[in-house]
Structures are given as structure tokens and as C-alpha cells.
Amino acid sequence: MLHLYDTATRQVRELAMREPGRLSMYLCGPTVYGPPHLGHGRATLVYDILRRYLEWTGIEVRLVSNITDIDDKIIARAEREGREWSDITTKCEDIWFRAMEGIDVLRPTDVPHATEWVDEMVEMISTLEASGAAYATSDGVYLSVESVEDYGLLAYQSLDDMIAGGGDREVVGAGEKRHPADFALWKLAKPGEPAWESPWGAGRPGWHSECVVMSLGLLGDGFDLHCGGQDLRFPHHENERAQAVALGREFARHWMHNGFVVDAEGEKMAKSVGNVSNLLDLIEAYDSRVYRMVLLQSHYRSPVGISGDGLEAAGRSIAGLDSFIARTAALDETDTDGATLDAFRAAMDDDLDTPKAMALLFDTMRQANTALDNGDADTAARLSSAVREICRAVGLRLIEQETVPAEVLAQAAALDAARAAKDFDVADSIRAELQDAGWQVETTRDGTTVRR
């Protein structure tokens, strides 16, 4: 059974499922006004790993992740560039999913767009207003946070402490708000802004309202898990939750937050691979599995530094995985090492201890290699089968064995013949030729193998 740290109760506890065997989870998706960055990559990778692992254990996962396609930032960019706002959102969304593909993140099972749910949002806001939890001002509709008893649950701060600490910040919409922390559910449109009709006048929904309506709308009351980056804990998740509480509806039963990507750290990286803080650049420069491996080797709640050195180290570890996969490709893997998989599950079930799982993966590869060196193909096969299973469970794509063209095989045979004849100059030149053509050449006592 998977145990996960729950931000709301501040403890690692079992991830309960409303319906046994089926997990409902909501991940706050991107606001599509710019290219995805490394932080987006981390968040999507962490939950992709969670999802794939659960699916691997036989659980049916429904992952809803929205597209916020109406927001102040989108409008601001549209104005700045003199473009249609929908032109920006469609292009950015397209880029987003290309980036996701570039890091092997599966598409969520549901991708609701905020603009498709405006009617439901208006309805919810009306309900809140009718109950007295929300009120209209001259620029919109606000939720009264004082009507929510435990407001501050996810922020770990009471409303009073928040205000006390807030200091000299500018308070948005201060003039007419009942409390400085009250937040906008509906924003009335200024001339020229995109707008939808509502009882309060033409306008657009507030960000926090979008996510409650879509999560409850698709997953229903009391869904299992709500996730996102640490920075969404407050105010976004707090405010989503506040609306649900004010509506008297049960919201997420478990809250999961991933740590940040910290300092790209370094002039070297920028020089050698360009500005990698943009996810698109990273995809351009590295194998799709590299970022995933970096994240797997640290805990999802820890901050992680992404540097060129770190990515390259991960790349080399993946090269080792690739050569292992190639080396064991022909083994008969009908049987899998159960103890290894048990240990893997135990690690993952303990708050997604992927660093331990990766240590296990590398240990298992070593054992299998040793078995192969000793000619014990059965043991090697059981272990390498476990390696493949683990990779599948965490979404580490395995290299596909490319069929080697006949002429390349012929060259490999010629290489072996030259070695047998102790004609090493010829052998070396054939090897160099193959390597120049992009082949990995492994010359062993049993003969030469080539692969990409």
C-alpha cells in the first residue's frame, strides 16, 4: 500500500482510495502563456512517476490535469504583442505537450480547459454568493475567507498570522474587500478583454475557481489526491479548498506537493548547453530520460539543483543502463526475481522513495552482470527481468534494439576474423569505421557485438 506525505495532516499516511483499485488525482496544469520551464518539468515528472508506478501495481489511475487558458498573464501578453489571446494559448498548449512528450510524460487521462467550464464556474460562484460566503464589489466577486473556519490549513498559518506577517504588501482590490486575504472568484472585464456573461457582468473566472470546479466536476466530491508544486500550496490550493469548504463539499482527501528546482548553478552549463532553465532547451540537449533520472535519484519533496554536470552524470548512468539492456536482450526472461520487486515496492510505497529504488536498480544490474560474467544465464535473466520491470514502473524508457544491417554484421565478422588472424591493424581500423558510423562496438572473447 502506498504511503505518501500529506501536506494537510503533515504526516506520511496511507493513500486511501475512494474506490479500491482506482485512484482519482488532480494536478494543477499550466497556464499557457509561455514556454514550460524546468519547474514544470519536475512537477509533471514527479506525478508521471507516481501515476506509472500505481498503474504498474495494477491500480487504475484517473489523472485530471487542466489547462488554464484564461488568465491575467495571458491577457497581458496578448496586449503586449498585439495578438489574439487564443492564439497564444493554443500555441503554448501545443508546445507544452511537445515538451511533455520530450520527457516521456504520459498525457493525463483528462485535460479540461478552463474556458470550457465557465458556465459551471459561474454557477458555483452564484451558489457561494447566495450562501453569503462570497460578495460582489465594483471589480468582481470575492470569497470571504473569514467564512472558512480553518482557512490557513495548508499554509500552516492562521489568518491573523498571515496578515500580521504580510507587512507592507499591496493588497489587490483592497478598497472594497472585507478582508485583505479575500480573493477573486470572478473578475469583471475591462474594455477589450476576453469576457463571458455572468450575473455580475461580463468577466472571467479567477484562477482558484477554475481548479475547484474542474476537479470536483470531473472527479467528484472527496477525490483521492490533489497535487502540485510547493508554491501552489498557498494561496492556490488553500483557496481552492476554501471554496469547497464554503460550498460544504468534501475536497481532496490527500495533498501532495513536490519540491522546487533550485539554482541552475552555473556558468558552465549555460556555456555548453545553452539556457537549460527552459525545458525545451533541455529536451533539445539531452536524452528524454536524463531529467527523469536526476529526479528519481533525489526525493520528490527535496529541492533539487539542476546543473549541466548533474544531467551529464545521469546521462552516463543511463548509458550503463542501455548497455545492460543490450547485453541482456537475448536472455529468456520468463521468470522475474520476486525479492527484488518486493524491495522495489517497499521503497516506492514508503513515500515514493525513488532514490532507494534507483540504488536497488543499479545493484540489481551489477548482480546480473556478475551472473553473466560467471555464465549463470538463469540468474541473470531473472534479475534483468526485474530491472526491466522497475524501469517500466518508473517510466524509464528502454532503448529499442535496432536491427543491425547485414553489412554491419559482416564488418563485425570481418573484425573477428582479423582478430583471430592477429591482424590487429585491420581489426582496429574496422572498429574505428564502425564507431565512426555511430555504432557501439563491444569486442569480447565470444565475438563482437554492435549496437546503436
Next chain:
RNA sequence: GGCGACGUGGCCGAGUGGCUUAGGCAAGGGCCUGCAAAGCCCUGUACAUGGGUUCGAUUCCCAUCGUCGCCUCCA
């Protein structure tokens, strides 16, 4: 000011009251190889500082220094 996280070997990054003190990358030595590659073996003896608790602390407590995050729309 409030709340929270964290300081581990050359780098990244787990973890733990003593038991085999992860793993990856890099480095040195060795095995294998005609030479490489791949693989395997060995080596480095780390836990911010100062106190305290304890038979014993890197791990618990306190303080100090330092880094970072959130405190109204940022994954």
C-alpha cells in the same frame, strides 16, 4: 516580522542512535582484453559550528552561523 525546509565524502544525492555508515558521476589501483569498450573487484573513511542527553550521535534536544521557500494568483 510570521511559518516552513535544509546544511553529508571531489560533485550530485539518500539514510541511520552503535550492526555491512545507499546509489550515481568523477578519481586511483586491479581483473578481463591483442589493445580498447562493456563488465567485475578494491580504495577514499563525510555528515555546518558550539553545547547537552546517552555507555555511545552524523542521526535526539538547545543555541549559533549559513542557505532557501511561502506569507494574495509562481510547478
